Amino acid sequence: MRLNIAAAAMLLARTAMAGVAMPRQGTGRQVFAHYMVGLTSGQSQDQWQTDITQAKSAGIDGFALNVGSADSWNAQQLQLAYDTAASNGFSLFLSFDMAASSWSVDQVVQLVNQYKDSGSQLKVNGKPFVSTFEGPAWADNWASVRSQTGDIFLVPDWSSLGAAGVGGKLTQIDGAFNWGAWPNANEYTINDGNDVAYKSTLQGKAYMMGVSPYFYTDLPQYSKNWYSSSDSLWYDRWKQVLDILPEYIEIITWNDYGESSYINDPIAAQIVSGAETYVNGFAHSAFRFVLPYFISAYKAGTADVSLPSGGAVAWYRTTPASVCGDGGTVWGQGGSASAAGGTKDVISVIALSDSPKDITVSIGGSSQTVSASSSVGKAYFYQVPFGGFSGAVTVTLDGKSTTGPEITSACPSTGHVNFNAVAIQV
Numbered sequence: 001m002r003l004n005i006a007a008a009a010m011l012l013a014r015t016a017m018a019g020v021a022m023p024r025q026g027t028g029r030q031v032f033a034h035y036m037v038g039l040t041s042g043q044s045q046d047q048w049q050t051d052i053t054q055a056k057s058a059g060i061d062g063f064a065l066n067v068g069s070a071d072s073w074n075a076q077q078l079q080l081a082y083d084t085a086a087s088n089g090f091s092l093f094l095s096f097d098m099a100a101s102s103w104s105v106d107q108v109v110q111l112v113n114q115y116k117d118s119g120s121q122l123k124v125n126g127k128p129f130v131s132t133f134e135g136p137a138w139a140d141n142w143a144s145v146r147s148q149t150g151d152i153f154l155v156p157d158w159s160s161l162g163a164a165g166v167g168g169k170l171t172q173i174d175g176a177f178n179w180g181a182w183p184n185a186n187e188y189t190i191n192d193g194n195d196v197a198y199k200s201t202l203q204g205k206a207y208m209m210g211v212s213p214y215f216y217t218d219l220p221q222y223s224k225n226w227y228s229s230s231d232s233l234w235y236d237r238w239k240q241v242l243d244i245l246p247e248y249i250e251i252i253t254w255n256d257y258g259e260s261s262y263i264n265d266p267i268a269a270q271i272v273s274g275a276e277t278y279v280n281g282f283a284h285s286a287f288r289f290v291l292p293y294f295i296s297a298y299k300a301g302t303a304d305v306s307l308p309s310g311g312a313v314a315w316y317r318t319t320p321a322s323v324c325g326d327g328g329t330v331w332g333q334g335g336s337a338s339a340a341g342g343t344k345d346v347i348s349v350i351a352l353s354d355s356p357k358d359i360t361v362s363i364g365g366s367s368q369t370v371s372a373s374s375s376v377g378k379a380y381f382y383q384v385p386f387g388g389f390s391g392a393v394t395v396t397l398d399g400k401s402t403t404g405p406e407i408t409s410a411c412p413s414t415g416h417v418n419f420n421a422v423a424i425q426v
Contacts, residue, residue: 029247029299030122031291033254033263034095035063037081039270041073047267048084051254054264055090058288059295062091062122064131064250067111069101078115086119093122095157098135105141109148116149124153124174124206131177131208131250132156136165139172155208155248163194167201175206181237181252182215182228185332188342189232192240199244208248211237213287214315216260216339216419218329219274224258226330227339227419234287234315235350235374235381238294242303242376249298260420263287277412278420281405286425289313290350290379303377312351312359312426314395318407319417320345320386327416339419345386350379351397351426359384363407364391395426402426 033055040047055063065081067074085092094111096103115121116128123129128149132138136158146152155175158166166176178198183190198207215228241249253261257279258272265283268276292308321340331342347361351372360369361384368387372380386407394403404424412418 029245029249030061030091031059031249031251031295031298032062032064032091032093033060033251034256035065035254036256036270037065037067037074037077038071038097038100039255039257039272040077041071042269043073043077043080045080045084048080049088051264052085052088052090054285054288055254056088058291060251060291062093062120063254064095065092066095066097066133068097069103069107078111082115082118082120090120091122092118092120093129093131095131095133096135097133098138099133103135103138105144105148108141108145112145112149112152127151127153127174129153129155132158133179134158134160136161136169139169142172153206155206157210163197163201166198167203170201170203170205173205175208175247176202177208177210177248177250179210179252181210181212182230182233183332185226185330185335186337186342187332188229189236190240192244195240195244195246199246206248207244207246208250209241209244209246210252211241211249212252212261213263213284213423214260214421216278216329217258217275218278218327218419219258219272221274225328226333226335227342228332229342230421231344231346231348231383232381234290234313235348235379238290238298238379239374239376241294241298245298245301260284277414278418282418282420282422284423286313286423287315289425290352293352293377293379297377303379305377307352307354307378310351310353310398311400312349312395312397313423314347314349314361314393314402314404314426315421315423316347316393316404316407317343317345317417317419317421318405319412320407320409321417321419323409323417324411325416327414329417329419340417343419344383346383347386347393347395349382349384349395351382352378353380353398354378356380357397360396362392362394362396363387363389366391393424395424397426400426
């Protein structure tokens with residue numbers, strides 16, 4: 001084996017000298033972000049570069065490229081993505097959207113074969129990593145894809161089947177992705193019971209855990225109008241990650257503005273029509289601040305890792321939940337109760353510090369100083385109620401302050417509550 005290892009090392013060195021990028025081999029725990037290629041019509045290489053640079057700086061290893069079958073810009077945008085990622089040491093893999101589009105075996109085979117040897121293609125055990133958004137009815141087709149591509153490492157999201165249903169298809173997959181990253185309807189927090197069930201049913205196969213900061217959508221053209229409780233979600237889910245320690249994490253999402261789950265700031269060209277009313281002015285990039293610490297802890301398998309930097313992220317809605325009507329928004333997917341009952345009028349904060357610290361939050365000049373209500377490792381969680389106050393929000397930690405958009409008692413121009421949140425970094 002030593003001779004084989006030496007030969008492989010020599011080949012790698014020669015390849016690097018020749019300037020040819022090798023496919024990226026997946027080893028150890030890794031973190032990806034769900035990227036909506038369907039929103040990238042006309043996108044420039046510079047935007048791909050910006051997104052990849054920002055993701056890497058947050059500790060993210062790659063993008064899961066959610067791709068539909070009918071988008072005319074797929075060829076151009078996928079090539080831009082793979083080329084840009086290869087020059088930045090960043091991983092990519094295809095995630096076939098089988099809920100929003102129909103795929104033929106030939107289409108899937110063509111895309112896998114086209115990119116499987118790209119320098120940015122994630123590979124596991126020498127096989128290109130492939131995922132999906134739904135598509136359990138397509139399950140029997142994957143054998144044909146494997147035979148026509150030289151095999152793949154398949155980790156689909158078949159969450160509609162539930163963990164037990166996925167367990168009935170273990171012979172067809174190499175792992176599974178659990179899309180369930182939000183509390184159920186009428187539940188204020190998420191627990192890790194579904195994650196535990198997936199880990200058990202997979203019997204040692206790879207588990208990819210969905211993690212998300214937020215969810216709110218109001219898009220009547222798609223019959224979507226619900227809010228999933230997110231007041232503590234970003235903190236809760238990362239705390240659960242450190243308990244579950246899955247093989248992979250997929251952050252949902254990088255750029256799905258229409259569902260308010262994004263962790264970068266809005267790009268106007270990517271906002272689905274109708275979503276601009278609850279997305280514009282609601283930056284989310286501050287959610288990324290805690291990622292270097294949480295990702296480092298996840299990869300080390302312990303929260304006791306060095307702190308990349310101290311500071312905090314705070315997120316909050318800019319009106320009370322009952323300031324006016326709910327616009328028909330329900331509490332959770334499939335729910336019937338008003339979304340107003342699924343959120344508290346609070347400013348939520350995750351602070352990163354080597355020791356417990358109080359934080360001060362000022363709303364319109366009225367200040368409250370509070371201690372953490374929960375902690376994991378060097379991450380501390382706080383919630384500060386609106387308390388009937390309105391005005392600009394200032395969060396102070398360790399003498400550093402950041403002021404964010406004001407909380408107002410005026411109903412938004414839409415005539416109903418905006419259940420999206422703005423995130424700021426201290």
